[in-house]
Amino acid sequence: MSLNTDPNFDRPDDFYQALIDAHAGLTEAQSAALNARLILLLANQVGDFDTLRAAIAAAREALD
Amino acid sequence: MPSTYKAPEYPYVTPPEIAAGGVVRTQVAIVGAGPIGLAAAIDLALQGIDFIIVDDNNTVSVGSRAICYAKRALEILDRLGCGEPICVRGISWKVGKVFFHDKLAYQFDLLPEPGHKRPAFVNLQQYHLEEALVDRLAALGHAVRWRNKGIGIEQDADTARLTIETPDGNYSIEADYVIAADGARSAMRDLMGLEWKGQVFHDRFLIADVHMQGEFPIERWFWFDPPFHPGQSVLLHRQADDVWRIDFQLGWGADPEEEKKPERVIPRIRAMLGDERPFELEWVSVYTFQCRRLDRFVHGRVIFAGDAAHQVSPFGARGANSGFQDTDNLCWKLARVLRDQSPASLLDSYDRERVEAAEENILNSTRATDFITPKTPVSRTFRDAVLSLSQRHPFARQLVNSGRLSMPTTHRGSALSSLDRDVFAGAMVPGAPAADAPVRVRGGSGWLLDEIGGHFDLLVFGPVAPPWLDELQRSLGGEVRLTLIVARPTDNATAGVRVIEDVEGLMRQRYDSVAGTVYLLRPDQHVAARWRAPRLVEVLEGLVRAQGRGGH
Numbered sequence: 001m002s003l004n005t006d007p008n009f010d011r012p013d014d015f016y017q018a019l020i021d022a023h024a025g026l027t028e029a030q031s032a033a034l035n036a037r038l039i040l041l042l043a044n045q046v047g048d049f050d051t052l053r054a055a056i057a058a059a060r061e062a063l064d
Numbered sequence: 065m066p067s068t069y070k071a072p073e074y075p076y077v078t079p080p081e082i083a084a085g086g087v088v089r090t091q092v093a094i095v096g097a098g099p100i101g102l103a104a105a106i107d108l109a110l111q112g113i114d115f116i117i118v119d120d121n122n123t124v125s126v127g128s129r130a131i132c133y134a135k136r137a138l139e140i141l142d143r144l145g146c147g148e149p150i151c152v153r154g155i156s157w158k159v160g161k162v163f164f165h166d167k168l169a170y171q172f173d174l175l176p177e178p179g180h181k182r183p184a185f186v187n188l189q190q191y192h193l194e195e196a197l198v199d200r201l202a203a204l205g206h207a208v209r210w211r212n213k214g215i216g217i218e219q220d221a222d223t224a225r226l227t228i229e230t231p232d233g234n235y236s237i238e239a240d241y242v243i244a245a246d247g248a249r250s251a252m253r254d255l256m257g258l259e260w261k262g263q264v265f266h267d268r269f270l271i272a273d274v275h276m277q278g279e280f281p282i283e284r285w286f287w288f289d290p291p292f293h294p295g296q297s298v299l300l301h302r303q304a305d306d307v308w309r310i311d312f313q314l315g316w317g318a319d320p321e322e323e324k325k326p327e328r329v330i331p332r333i334r335a336m337l338g339d340e341r342p343f344e345l346e347w348v349s350v351y352t353f354q355c356r357r358l359d360r361f362v363h364g365r366v367i368f369a370g371d372a373a374h375q376v377s378p379f380g381a382r383g384a385n386s387g388f389q390d391t392d393n394l395c396w397k398l399a400r401v402l403r404d405q406s407p408a409s410l411l412d413s414y415d416r417e418r419v420e421a422a423e424e425n426i427l428n429s430t431r432a433t434d435f436i437t438p439k440t441p442v443s444r445t446f447r448d449a450v451l452s453l454s455q456r457h458p459f460a461r462q463l464v465n466s467g468r469l470s471m472p473t474t475h476r477g478s479a480l481s482s483l484d485r486d487v488f489a490g491a492m493v494p495g496a497p498a499a500d501a502p503v504r505v506r507g508g509s510g511w512l513l514d515e516i517g518g519h520f521d522l523l524v525f526g527p528v529a530p531p532w533l534d535e536l537q538r539s540l541g542g543e544v545r546l547t548l549i550v551a552r553p554t555d556n557a558t559a560g561v562r563v564i565e566d567v568e569g570l571m572r573q574r575y576d577s578v579a580g581t582v583y584l585l586r587p588d589q590h591v592a593a594r595w596r597a598p599r600l601v602e603v604l605e606g607l608v609r610a611q612g613r614g615g616h
Binding site: 029032033036037039040041044 | 442
């Protein structure tokens with residue numbers, strides 16, 4: 001499985017709002033914890049290490 | 065001082081060389097009589113190799129130190145003839161529990177599969193283990209030269225020369241080879257100026273042996289951030305004689321001398337126990353840990369083993385356990401080289417295989433340490449996220465790392481292994497340590513691993529012996545022990561071929577075998593080669609390769 005970066009959301013705007021709403025009322029530390037938990041849950045859903053590694057590289061790309 | 069154990073004081077004996085002129089010649093000099101040096105001495109004694117073993121002290125380890133002996137180490141100790149007293153005295157365990165805050169995050173069972181002689185782990189104080197090894201060596205007619213300290217080492221093409229300091233003065237040992245098993249602070253390593261490369265972790269741990277009548281079950285308990293020791297981790301583990309090992313993570317800022325004082329230690333233990341039950345402190349130490357190793361373990365005629373060659377953090381019990389695998393790997397090779405049965409280049413395979421194992425152990429140990437001691441805020445955030453998810457979501461338990469417990473290394477790319485040409489399933493690939501199984505042999509029940517090792521073993525899966533077995537026997541002259549594996553009793557005895565019954569069919573299963581399958585095993589019980597129905601020439605080629613006689 002390779003990393004799919006083509007559009008794949010069935011409800012993109014709803015997802016984005018849900019993501020932001022999930023952080024409502026949280027401190028910065030709590031938000032960081034939520035993000036970490038979310039990443040781990042999604043990473044397990046993907047499972048495949050090559051795909052995860054490609055996603056990590058793509059996420060890091062703009063920051064170096 | 066321990067109330068449950070009185071350390072033996074072994075006698076110092078003036079070495080005869082001091083009076084007689086100052087030099088003694090032997091085949092192998094072993095520096096260090098800790099678990100690894102002693103195991104090497106026993107192994108060489110069993111093989112009839114002449115050796116001298118020296119130690120700068122005159123007793124066993126102070127404090128419990130290495131306490132967890134893994135299945136593979138126990139199997140090696142069995143081959144050396146001292147597994148039984150260690151297992152009888154020790155505490156067998158296989159369940160580990162991990163707690164986060166005040167709740168159980170998850171638990172694991174290390175050996176859910178029956179049909180192995182030895183359990184996943186036996187816990188025993190290092191001093192008990194060392195004493196058992198000293199006793200075993202004595203039973204074989206050998207003694208350690210206590211209070212003999214190696215203070216100099218030099219070598220040329222033929223000889224390694226050790227300078228030994230004793231209470232009566234100095235003398236020299238000339239040896240074909242030196243095994244440096246003098247521990248993490250190896251003097252041999254320093255004397256040779258060898259670089260000790262790796263990572264020191266910025267954390268301190270308090271380690272305490274506590275004598276008490278505990279009601280904790282015989283399990284490994286690991287807490288992350290418990291209420292009784294906020295922000296840090298704690299490990300509780302049972303040893304023999306109602307002695308418990310407790311490790312408290314202290315952080316880098318802790319003062320080691322202050323933290324060792326009973327008035328600091330006792331309240332920590334009291335908070336952990338949460339009640340007023342009586343206990344006694346037997347031993348306290350504060351340690352930092354390191355993951356380091358030598359680039360190479362073989363330096364001419366000086367060969368490093370155990371902590372002298374590689375050091376890991378204690379989480380995962382990969383120190384002593386990998387040390388036993390070092391000598392297990394080394395001694396048969398050394399014996400063959402000393403008997404001119406194999407070229408000295410066979411020792412290169414020790415270097416490659418055990419460096420490979422050290423890398424694997426250091427990788428696992430470093431990862432566990434990064435999880436236990438997160439180095440950055442984000443690392444801690446992810447660590448705590450894993451732990452908090454693990455209580456409800458099974459997937460996260462895979463990521464919890466309180467130490468990946470010692471497993472033997474499979475030497476996949478070893479020059480001594482023959483690549484599979486036939487198709488096999490399962491774990492018994494060339495380079496893997498042989499799996500145990502219940503067997504029937506000599507009319508009684510037994511275990512496969514008690515029947516192999518110390519020699520090259522050829523296991524031929526019956527019901528009938530292949531036609532070339534006679535010829536193989538003639539051409540090898542007893543160098544390989546031949547065994548026919550059968551499912552049920554047979555009268556088809558062949559002279560010189562031992563018969564082992566695979567009573568539960570577990571060998572067949574674990575070795576993915578059918579009639580005609582053949583396994584060649586090394587003296588350290590690792591698989592060297594396997595075939596579905598080999599010709600004689602293939603078996604002989606596999607043997608030549610496994611003995612390092614192939615040329616590369």
